[in-house]
Amino acid sequence: KAGVTQTPRYLIKTRGQQVTLSCSPISGHRSVSWYQQTPGQGLQFLFEYFSETQRNKGNFPGRFSGRQFSNSRSEMNVSTLELGDSALYLCASSLAGRGDTEAFFGQGTRLTVV
Amino acid sequence: QQPVQSPQAVILREGEDAVINCSSSKALYSVHWYRQKHGEAPVFLMILLKGGEQKGHEKISASFNEKKQQSSLYLTASQLSYSGTYFCGTGGTGNQFYFGTGTSLTVIP
Numbered sequence: 660k661a662g663v664t665q666t667p668r669y670l671i672k673t674r675g676q677q678v679t680l681s682c683s684p685i686s687g688h689r690s691v692s693w694y695q696q697t698p699g700q701g702l703q704f705l706f707e708y709f710s711e712t713q714r715n716k717g718n719f720p721g722r723f724s725g726r727q728f729s730n731s732r733s734e735m736n737v738s739t740l741e742l743g744d745s746a747l748y749l750c751a752s753s754l755a756g757r758g759d760t761e762a763f764f765g766q767g768t769r770l771t772v773v
Numbered sequence: 774q775q776p777v778q779s780p781q782a783v784i785l786r787e788g789e790d791a792v793i794n795c796s797s798s799k800a801l802y803s804v805h806w807y808r809q810k811h812g813e814a815p816v817f818l819m820i821l822l823k824g825g826e827q828k829g830h831e832k833i834s835a836s837f838n839e840k841k842q843q844s845s846l847y848l849t850a851s852q853l854s855y856s857g858t859y860f861c862g863t864g865g866t867g868n869q870f871y872f873g874t875g876t877s878l879t880v881i882p
Binding site for chain 1: 803805862875
């Protein structure tokens with residue numbers, strides 16, 4: 660079966676712009692989580708959606724937002740981009756969205772802000 | 774809330790063993806281990822749950838000390854394919870994890 664698909668794979672944006680990233684989870688998975696990965700900070704949790712509801716949120720400013728659609732696909736939006744937002748953004752899907760089930764990661768979207 | 778991993782980096786020769794440690798300041802419900810190769814997505818290795826249950830690949834072993842809020846990943850008889858960055862993730866009952874900063878493992882011939 661198809662894995663987690665993230666689009667686009669690469670993005671270059673200018674400071675101040677906004678960006679939308681997409682994540683299509685594995686078919687049947689209802690939970691999608693988003694992470695920001697940078698060399699210095701590692702993987703940092705952004706937020707988690709389950710059945711179209713944001714269930715958990717990490718410690719990121721309000722410029723970072725997301726949503727989940729009825730087909731479980733999720734989007735993440737970052738407004739007013741800053742240079743420090745340059746990172747690899749990963750999403751992970753999970754069947755049950757519980758801590759006792761494995762999460763499957765997508766290849767990520769590499770965002771560069773110039 | 775980010776767990777602390779040690780060591781930060783390790784270099785092994787094929788066939789040698791390694792232990793990667795993960796420590797959290799918060800009570801843990803579960804610990805997940807992932808491996809990420811350069812330019813690739815993190816890949817699931819193992820879940821350890823409160824109460825001793827484990828799920829994962831047969832060739833990987835790990836421990837979970839609930840009282841000390843620590844977990845260790847044991848890599849034995851390392852192969853070149855083991856190279857990558859290992860992350861532990863600690864979380865609650867949902868699909869959100871707080872990952873450590875990673876341990877870079879390099880296996881050389």
